[in-house]
Amino acid sequence: MNHIDLGQYRPNAKGALIPLSTIPEITLLRDDVICKIVQKAKLMNAELKVLKQELFNDITAFVELSAEKYDTKLGGVKGNTTLVSFDGRFKVQLANHDNLVFDERLQAAKSLIDDCLREWTADSRPEIKALIDNAFAVDKEGKISLGRVFNLRSLKIEDAKWLRAMTAISEAVTIVGSKSYVRIYERNEQTQKYEVISLDIAGV
Template sequence: MTAQQQQIPEGFRQDAKGRLVPEDQIKEIDKVRDELVLAIVDRATELRDQLRDFKADTFSEIQAFVETSAQEYDVQLGGRKGNVQLLSFDGQYKVVRAMQDLITFDERLQAAKALIDECLTEWVSDARPELVQIVQDAFRVDQAGKIRTGEVLGLRRRFNIQDKRWLKAMDAISDAVQVTGSKSYVRIYERDANGHYRPISLDIAGV
């Protein structure tokens, strides 16, 4: 029990507004609802803890296997980075460990945007509408208000434009990239009857 729960007198319950309500004044349906919610939360937190342990154990076991495999060739691996794909002997299952850098842009992205805007302004009569749309979309923020890094970085490889301002803008985008951390995840797949690998979902919404 939490300290807050220990302070609640016997025969009372605390409501959402922090008020103490006598048990005998609470409707039976409200008590049943409360019991249902707490039972679901208990199971959910237990599953969350199991998933957290499963993830930690899986990463550790994959890393240990990778190091064991490397020893066969007398290779010492540095660090824990790198994508790894492991297949079961019969090819029915696949486990993928992936590492993804978390990327943001510094103030030089604004310089790149200004240079690109200059190009588009000059080219507007000749530029293909889809080029203008793609560039504009790349610099729009997502629902969280963040620049979509993949779209911006994609500008560098999608168009072969030799205008000096455009090339300078692409250099500014490259210089603006800041790696702020990394995100790691494990995905597990099962092969279906058609030979396609389908993810084994560990997301409650995907089960």
């Protein structure tokens, strides 16, 4: 039984083994460069995961130590924490960010707002309705912008039906997940402003 020397073949995108002798040299070089880049990226990704966990552990341990030793709490809203070095040169922030979405109650709010518009805009310009519709428009992923909808709550309108709609908007917000971030800053001695020490390859 003959055995295939896999070293003389390379699998293509469909998994078929293609003889190296039939693959153009530039294609092989491109494949080698890509594989080396991906390997380096995976190693860095693994190191960043370890670093992230270490940073979280360091901050959490210090906050717990401070609370125990000095009977104080460094964590702010939703556990957000800011630590500044003695000389003020460095700043470390632990921030928690909730992922918010609207549930079905948003449709009830939209219905109430539509009722208001029918009453208010019978003799008004259609641009007003267009502005409201834009607030409820979905993006490419089919999601409604929280920011645009929340902006409606800043309008100074005292109509009872409108206020019920604003309450429905507030109650329609649901937390579907939460992410924690660590941001590290160094103060620029010239501008005296804190600048992020980027751990993102695009920001380096």
